[in-house]
Amino acid sequence: MSATPSAPFLRRVTPDGWAAIAWLAGMVFTALLRIRLPGQDEADVLPGVVIVRWDGLLMLFLATALALRGSALLTRRPTAALRYLLVAAVLGSNPLGVMAIPAAQYLAVDVALYAIAAARPPREAGRALLLSLGVLFGHLAVRLLAGWSVATTSALAVALIAVVAWLLGRSEQQSRVHAERTRAQSAAQAVTSERLRIAREMHDSVAHSIGIVALQAGAARRVIDTQPEQARQALGEIETASRETLAGLRRMLGALRTDEPYDPGPRPAEGAGLPEMPGLAVLDRLAEVTAAAGVRVAVRRVGEPRPLPQDIDLSAFRLVQESVTNVVRHSGADSCTVTVDQRDPEALVVTVEDHGPGPRHERDRDGDSRHDRTHDQDRDRSPSEGGSGYGLVGMRERVTLLHGEFTAGPRPGGGFRVTARLPLPAGAVTR
Numbered sequence: 001m002s003a004t005p006s007a008p009f010l011r012r013v014t015p016d017g018w019a020a021i022a023w024l025a026g027m028v029f030t031a032l033l034r035i036r037l038p039g040q041d042e043a044d045v046l047p048g049v050v051i052v053r054w055d056g057l058l059m060l061f062l063a064t065a066l067a068l069r070g071s072a073l074l075t076r077r078p079t080a081a082l083r084y085l086l087v088a089a090v091l092g093s094n095p096l097g098v099m100a101i102p103a104a105q106y107l108a109v110d111v112a113l114y115a116i117a118a119a120r121p122p123r124e125a126g127r128a129l130l131l132s133l134g135v136l137f138g139h140l141a142v143r144l145l146a147g148w149s150v151a152t153t154s155a156l157a158v159a160l161i162a163v164v165a166w167l168l169g170r171s172e173q174q175s176r177v178h179a180e181r182t183r184a185q186s187a188a189q190a191v192t193s194e195r196l197r198i199a200r201e202m203h204d205s206v207a208h209s210i211g212i213v214a215l216q217a218g219a220a221r222r223v224i225d226t227q228p229e230q231a232r233q234a235l236g237e238i239e240t241a242s243r244e245t246l247a248g249l250r251r252m253l254g255a256l257r258t259d260e261p262y263d264p265g266p267r268p269a270e271g272a273g274l275p276e277m278p279g280l281a282v283l284d285r286l287a288e289v290t291a292a293a294g295v296r297v298a299v300r301r302v303g304e305p306r307p308l309p310q311d312i313d314l315s316a317f318r319l320v321q322e323s324v325t326n327v328v329r330h331s332g333a334d335s336c337t338v339t340v341d342q343r344d345p346e347a348l349v350v351t352v353e354d355h356g357p358g359p360r361h362e363r364d365r366d367g368d369s370r371h372d373r374t375h376d377q378d379r380d381r382s383p384s385e386g387g388s389g390y391g392l393v394g395m396r397e398r399v400t401l402l403h404g405e406f407t408a409g410p411r412p413g414g415g416f417r418v419t420a421r422l423p424l425p426a427g428a429v430t431r
Contacts, residue, residue, distance in 0.1 A: 015115040019071035019085065019108045025103035029066065030096065056095030063092030066082045067108055069210035077118045082128055085109045086135045093139075101139055103158045110165040117169025118176075124172075129166045133159055192394040197394075213238050278321075279313035280340055280350075286321060287338075295328045296335040303343035312422050315398050316340075316350050322395055323352035323418040331356030331416060347404075354416040395420070 013021075033045040070084025089105045096102065109132055117125040136159050140150045220234035279285075287297035308316070320338055327336045333356030341349040392408050395418070399406040405421040 014075060015092060015111065016071050016074045018315075019074050019081070019111040020068055022097065022107035022111045023064065023067040023071065023085075023088070026102075026107045027060070027092075029104045031101070059091055059095045063088040066091065070112070071108065074112055074115055078112065079128065081122065082109070082112045082116065082131065085112050087183055090135065090139060099143065099149050100155040101136060101158060102154070106136075106158050106162065109164055114165045114169040114172075117166045118172040121168075122170075125166070125170065129163070132162050132166075136162070168280070187393050190391070191397045193394070212310060213242060244396065259387040278317050279310070280316055280320075281313075283317070283320060283340070286317075286324065287414075290324050290328060293328050295324070295333065295383070297324055298335065298337045300337060300339045302339060306342060307381065308348060309425065312348060312402065315402060316348055316420070316422060318398065319395050319418070319420050320350055320352055322391070326391065327351075327352070327354045327356065327416075337365060346424055348424060349419065350422075351417065351419045353411060353415060353417040355413075357414065 034043050035042045065086035066084050070088065072275040073081035073084065085108045089101055089109055092105050093101045096105075113128060116128045120128075136155050140152065140155050143150045158255055217234070217238055219283045220231040220238070223234075224231040283299045287299055290297045324336060324338065327333055331354045333354040336352060336354040339349075339351040339353075341351070395408070399420045399422065402422050404423055406419070408418045411417045411418070
């Protein structure tokens with residue numbers, strides 16, 4: 001609800017705590033004004049008659065109790081908290097012998113106005129400001145009706161401070177809303193871009209398969225009378241390529257949507273020596289390319305290697321490629337491990353993990369565990385060299401389209417881990 005201070009110990013203070021601190025600071029300042037400090041001939045303000053009596057001290061005590069109660073409610077019930085703080089400001093001003101509510105007694109109200117304006121709907125925030133200003137000028141009106149003198153300019157100064165606090169809170173909320181909207185738009189754009197990239201790769205895959213079918217069909221037509229065994233083999237190749245292409249299309253095209261044209265830009269570099277349609281078979285070459293960028297990649301293969309459907313093989317490679325690129329760009333690690341697990345006959349599991357420290361940040365407001373939030377967002381949003389270029393959002397979308405499971409987050413011992421489980425369709429024809 002409030003601006004995040006730079007010091008770690010201040011970052012943990014809630015709006016409730018800031019309101020309580022503001023009230024207590026105002027009380028200390030009020031007391032200091034009424035005593036002669038070193039270097040002064042006399043106190044800045046002469047203490048009123050009431051403040052040194054039991055009834056004045058009682059009012060100050062009750063005002064402090066109300067202010068602390070209001071501060072404790074600020075996060076859960078901000079409107080009720082503001083009422084408590086306003087009553088405390090009025091009650092705490094009575095024994096001071098002043099002609100208007102002092103700024104020191106309104107500091108906690110200013111904190112509440114900022115917090116409400118920063119976190120609550122505009123209508124509720126506007127009512128809070130009107131109520132706060134109404135109390136200030138209502139206090140002056142009561143004194144005027146009673147025939148007492150008033151300090152109008154002092155009240156205007158306090159009102160101006162309250163308005164400024166409210167405006168700062170509104171600015172904070174508008175900035176946060178804009179940032180959230182921008183993040184949502186970026187995520188949606190990343191999803192769309194990744195789907196279009198997948199569609200392009202599927203187009204290339206289908207074109208490759210159709211080319212094989214055309215070649216094999218031509219060969220079968222030429223030798224069907226003279227060499228029936230070779231013709232039978234060519235027909236088998238045609239059947240295999242056709243089944244694999246159809247299986248991949250069924251898995252992908254139902255989920256892809258391209259309602260709005262969008263140009264994601266040129267395809268990212270595939271890396272030196274990598275084929276245009278790579279797969280897990282070229283991970284060792286990817287490791288060599290990454291080593292040239294300063295990060296050693298250890299490739300572990302668990303289970304018996306077996307052929308995979310082309311779309312799954314390509315997607316698994318893209319996940320590894322993007323994850324390794326993120327390690328190079330964001331983790332600060334000098335090595336990472338890629339694990340390809342093929343022990344499960346029904347799924348392929350790929351894991352990329354590093355031990356990079358990265359900057360540490362506090363928990364964000366949606367309740368995520370304490371981890372490298374900035375690091376995650378960098379992985380999520382930065383374009384990458386050699387990967388799909390869309391970070392965690394794109395990887396998650398690619399896995400979702402294949403009906404798989406995707407997790408990404410910090411490792412318990414430090415570093416970051418990306419894991420994707422891609423189910424293998426039953427009876428899928430493999431390359």
